[in-house]
Amino acid sequence: MDATDRRHAEALDAADPLAPLLAESIVVEPDLLYLDGNSLGRLTHRVRRRLLQTIDEEWGRGLVRSWEDWIELPVRVGDALAEHLLGARPGEVVVGDATTVNLYKAASAAIAARPDANAVVTDDDNFPTDRYVLEGLAARHGLDYREVASDPISGPDPDRLAAALDGAAVLCLSHVAYRSGALADMAGLTGLAHDHGALTLWDLSHAVGAMPIDLTGSGADLAVGCTYKYVNGGPGAPAFTYVRHELQAELRQPIWGWFGQQDQFAMGAGYRPEPDMRAWLTGSPTIFGLVGIEEGVALLAEAGIERLRTKGMALTSLIVELADAWLAPLGFTVASPRDPQQRGSHIALAHPDAGFVAQALIDAAGVIPDFRGPDRLRLGPAPIATRYVDVWDALDRLRRLVADGTHRRIAPRDRRVT
Amino acid sequence: MDATDRRHAEALDAADPLAPLLAESIVVEPDLLYLDGNSLGRLTHRVRRRLLQTIDEEWGRGLVRSWEDWIELPVRVGDALAEHLLGARPGEVVVGDATTVNLYKAASAAIAARPDANAVVTDDDNFPTDRYVLEGLAARHGLDYREVASDPISGPDPDRLAAALDGAAVLCLSHVAYRSGALADMAGLTGLAHDHGALTLWDLSHAVGAMPIDLTGSGADLAVGCTYKYVNGGPGAPAFTYVRHELQAELRQPIWGWFGQQDQFAMGAGYRPEPDMRAWLTGSPTIFGLVGIEEGVALLAEAGIERLRTKGMALTSLIVELADAWLAPLGFTVASPRDPQQRGSHIALAHPDAGFVAQALIDAAGVIPDFRGPDRLRLGPAPIATRYVDVWDALDRLRRLVADGTHRRIAPRDRRVT
Numbered sequence: 050m051d052a053t054d055r056r057h058a059e060a061l062d063a064a065d066p067l068a069p070l071l072a073e074s075i076v077v078e079p080d081l082l083y084l085d086g087n088s089l090g091r092l093t094h095r096v097r098r099r100l101l102q103t104i105d106e107e108w109g110r111g112l113v114r115s116w117e118d119w120i121e122l123p124v125r126v127g128d129a130l131a132e133h134l135l136g137a138r139p140g141e142v143v144v145g146d147a148t149t150v151n152l153y154k155a156a157s158a159a160i161a162a163r164p165d166a167n168a169v170v171t172d173d174d175n176f177p178t179d180r181y182v183l184e185g186l187a188a189r190h191g192l193d194y195r196e197v198a199s200d201p202i203s204g205p206d207p208d209r210l211a212a213a214l215d216g217a218a219v220l221c222l223s224h225v226a227y228r229s230g231a232l233a234d235m236a237g238l239t240g241l242a243h244d245h246g247a248l249t250l251w252d253l254s255h256a257v258g259a260m261p262i263d264l265t266g267s268g269a270d271l272a273v274g275c276t277y278k279y280v281n282g283g284p285g286a287p288a289f290t291y292v293r294h295e296l297q298a299e300l301r302q303p304i305w306g307w308f309g310q311q312d313q314f315a316m317g318a319g320y321r322p323e324p325d326m327r328a329w330l331t332g333s334p335t336i337f338g339l340v341g342i343e344e345g346v347a348l349l350a351e352a353g354i355e356r357l358r359t360k361g362m363a364l365t366s367l368i369v370e371l372a373d374a375w376l377a378p379l380g381f382t383v384a385s386p387r388d389p390q391q392r393g394s395h396i397a398l399a400h401p402d403a404g405f406v407a408q409a410l411i412d413a414a415g416v417i418p419d420f421r422g423p424d425r426l427r428l429g430p431a432p433i434a435t436r437y438v439d440v441w442d443a444l445d446r447l448r449r450l451v452a453d454g455t456h457r458r459i460a461p462r463d464r465r466v467t
Numbered sequence: 468m469d470a471t472d473r474r475h476a477e478a479l480d481a482a483d484p485l486a487p488l489l490a491e492s493i494v495v496e497p498d499l500l501y502l503d504g505n506s507l508g509r510l511t512h513r514v515r516r517r518l519l520q521t522i523d524e525e526w527g528r529g530l531v532r533s534w535e536d537w538i539e540l541p542v543r544v545g546d547a548l549a550e551h552l553l554g555a556r557p558g559e560v561v562v563g564d565a566t567t568v569n570l571y572k573a574a575s576a577a578i579a580a581r582p583d584a585n586a587v588v589t590d591d592d593n594f595p596t597d598r599y600v601l602e603g604l605a606a607r608h609g610l611d612y613r614e615v616a617s618d619p620i621s622g623p624d625p626d627r628l629a630a631a632l633d634g635a636a637v638l639c640l641s642h643v644a645y646r647s648g649a650l651a652d653m654a655g656l657t658g659l660a661h662d663h664g665a666l667t668l669w670d671l672s673h674a675v676g677a678m679p680i681d682l683t684g685s686g687a688d689l690a691v692g693c694t695y696k697y698v699n700g701g702p703g704a705p706a707f708t709y710v711r712h713e714l715q716a717e718l719r720q721p722i723w724g725w726f727g728q729q730d731q732f733a734m735g736a737g738y739r740p741e742p743d744m745r746a747w748l749t750g751s752p753t754i755f756g757l758v759g760i761e762e763g764v765a766l767l768a769e770a771g772i773e774r775l776r777t778k779g780m781a782l783t784s785l786i787v788e789l790a791d792a793w794l795a796p797l798g799f800t801v802a803s804p805r806d807p808q809q810r811g812s813h814i815a816l817a818h819p820d821a822g823f824v825a826q827a828l829i830d831a832a833g834v835i836p837d838f839r840g841p842d843r844l845r846l847g848p849a850p851i852a853t854r855y856v857d858v859w860d861a862l863d864r865l866r867r868l869v870a871d872g873t874h875r876r877i878a879p880r881d882r883r884v885t
Contacts, residue, residue, distance in 0.1 A: 075527050077523075077528040083530055085530065089526075092522065092526045092527040097523075097527070100518075100522055100755075101519075101522075104510065105495075105510075105515075107702075108507075108510045108702055109509075109515070110496065112501055112503065112507060112835060113507040113837070114835065115702070116507075119703075146564065146568060147563075147564065147724070147749050147750030147751055148750050149722060149725065149749040149750030150564060150722060150750060153721075153722045153724075153749075177725040177728065177731075177734040177735075178724045178749075178750060181723040181724060181725060181727075181728060181738040182722065182724065184723060185721060185722070185723030185738060186721075196736070275751070283754070283755065284525075284526055284533070284537060284751075284754035284755075285537075285751045285752050285753040285754045285756075285757075287753065303571070303604075303607060304567060304568060304571045304600065304603070305599040305600055305602060305603030306565070306568075306571075306596045306599060307567065307594075307595040307596035307599060308567070308596075310595065314840070315840055316595040316839065316840065318591065318598070318614070320598075320599040320602050320603060331567040331568050331571075332567030332568060332706070333695065333702075333703045334565075334703050335702075335704070335705065335753045337518075337702075337703075337753070337755040337756070338703075411532070417530060417531060417532065419531070422733055422734065
């Protein structure tokens with residue numbers, strides 16, 4: 050059946066093994082089509098229940114006594130992420146601080162471990178905060194900051210990276226590119242970096258929860274990632290940090306805090322870091338974020354990351370098919386890899402008026418996409434929360450809106466979406 | 468009337484101008500006496516309402532659109548803290564990251580601003596994470612780490628500090644000592660540091676919300692502080708950072724993140740920091756923490772920080788009076804300044820068995836104190852949430868428990884309270 054026939058999407062939904070889990074997401078406005086799961090995942094019933102329990106029972110009733118459990122969360126939730134979503138081993142992941150802070154800690158540790166290096170390397174399509182953190186560290190340590198040109202659709206270029214890696218301390222890349230959705234070859238590029246003596250630092254923010262990740266098998270050294278997109282941890286939930294077990298004794302992060310201290314509540318003189326990933330913790334973790342992540346991971350584990358990946362590829366493929374059929378004549382081009390194996394779970398559509406279109410979709414069509422300047426409309430259908438007919442209907446509304454010229458009559462606002 | 472007569476406490480409650488606001492705190496177990504407001508402030512009705520609104524309306528219904536408001540929170544909540552609790556000007560405070568991370572950013576900026584300095588200075592009774600952060604920065608930058616002996620009861624010693632300040636980049640002290648509650652002279656010690664060419668970095672964690680703070684008038688350069696104690700922001704709510712307006716152009720923090728970038732959502736090439744306090748932001752702020760703080764500050768503002776201070780001094784004075792009358796014969800000594808003007812809002816009581824006593828109070832007497840090894844029982848009656856009879860009853864239970872020897876029959880656990 051042709052993808053432009055809505056019954057095609059209906060048939061996909063009828064055959065979706067994850068359909069029963071759609072009810073886990075809280076949908077306040079059923080007619081609102083949410084395709085921004087790559088920016089902020091939906092509230093789910095189990096996260097909501099857990100938050101209420103944390104508010105009323107743990108904080109309200111338990112008061113400070115609840116720290117006996119809370120103190121375990123950074124490691125426990127890290128282990129859950131490692132097992133179910135990251136392909137990492139127990140004791141390799143902790144949760145705490147923002148992605149930006151964790152990038153700083155990880156890149157600093159890599160730089161300190163390569164005292165003879167003269168550069169740090171990333172790509173020009175990496176997420177802004179990754180680029181800024183590396184630029185700042187390079188400036189402070191007197192290193193070259195090398196920003197290698199990536200293909201805007203297919204992502205990092207191994208040849209250009211190879212040419213930039215001589216003398217590098219660390220190569221920092223995103224596993225899934227935040228604009229195009231291009232999936233970088235973690236194992237291959239890690240091997241390339243290692244060939245040049247550099248460590249790798251992977252930003253998993255746009256990948257985690259959308260596809261299987263194999264940190265162990267890929268040989269990655271360090272990784273960070275955020276938890277408020279596909280993991281559904283809630284707005285501003287803390288990020289995670291991964292350090293390969295074999296490197297934990299060598300790599301030392303620069304922010305020496307009391308949560309990294311051995312026998313923390315002895316509050317003794319002199320910093321003696323824990324011998325494991327707890328040395329990467331800094332201060333008091335944000336409890337509401339941690340419990341949200343724990344429930345978010347549990348839901349994704351129930352769904353199964355392989356099934357989520359399969360559905361995510363099918364959802365984005367439906368977007369591509371409909372874009373080719375309906376949107377190409379309206380001036381849109383698919384700005385993501387066409388092979389679903391080569392991309393994450395979002396699709397970028399390039400159009401000169403993308404900013405106006407994004408605003409019009411929200412204001413006048415009941416569709417929430419995402420806009421990335423200057424000309425990219427991003428559509429991120431979270432597999433755990435999105436039906437195929439949601440995608441079909443959203444693309445249908447999109448083509449009608451553009452065909453009608455509605456987007457030309459909408460006053461653009463300053464769109465600020467993280 | 469004698470303080471040992473419960474009617475004395477009852478009379479104080481009857482005359483308490485803040486008594487009507489006691490109903491704002493959620494008390495699940497009325498017979499449980501909570502004297503650990505200096506560790507984790509109570510849940511309040513207004514914070515709970517706001518959290519539910521943020522969960523259901525902002526996250527659940529608003530989804531990513533809510534970032535239009537959320538994005539303003541770090542500055543808006545910072546300004547509220549500045550106005551109502553910190554004696555700072557608009558645009559001098561932002562909220563985000565943990566206290567530990569903010570200490571790192573602030574101390575790093577101070578070190579970078581004093582390139583000819585050869586040391587950092589703190590005191591040996593400063594909170595552990597302050598000491599560890601400074602020790603780590605000193606090690607990384609090749610500076611002396613100078614930890615000056617403080618008096619365990621009265622706090623920092625100006626003469627000893629003066630002797631250590633030669634060549635120092637920064638003096639980092641707590642305004643209220645976490646163990647003894649000693650209140651440091653912010654203006655005097657800032658002047659002393661300035662005389663030696665050093666910047667000051669004040670940790671306000673145990674002071675904010677308990678007493679008026681005058682960052683502007685004291686001449687303080689930098690300050691940080693936590694929000695989950697007297698401010699009632701919730702477990703792990705993010706910390707704040709203050710940078711004096713006149714220094715904002717000069718002091719640059721080391722973690723270059725996208726929340727500090729001009730025109731953040733242009734996501735452009737090259738880090739161009741905001742010209743103001745937003746340059747001190749890093750990554751996505753934790754929304755549940757920020758809304759909790761906003762409501763917490765609003766409640767304290769309604770109470771009035773001067774009235775909170777007056778009540779805090781009276782509450783801690785009642786502890787001292789009852790400790791002298793009842794506990795001194797049982798081997799306790801008051802390990803906090805006796806002049807209420809010289810201390811914050813908690814009292815430390817020294818006793819060789821303090822750890823057993825703290826555990827026994829929780830397990831067998833319905834009193835929640837705090838223990839700081841090796842021998843300190845801390846009692847922190849938050850003025851917004853504590854009645855004088857709560858203090859009286861808690862001390863009464865404490866003396867009976869110790870007199871009975873109950874604490875000797877309780878198995879101690881590893882108490883972990885932040």
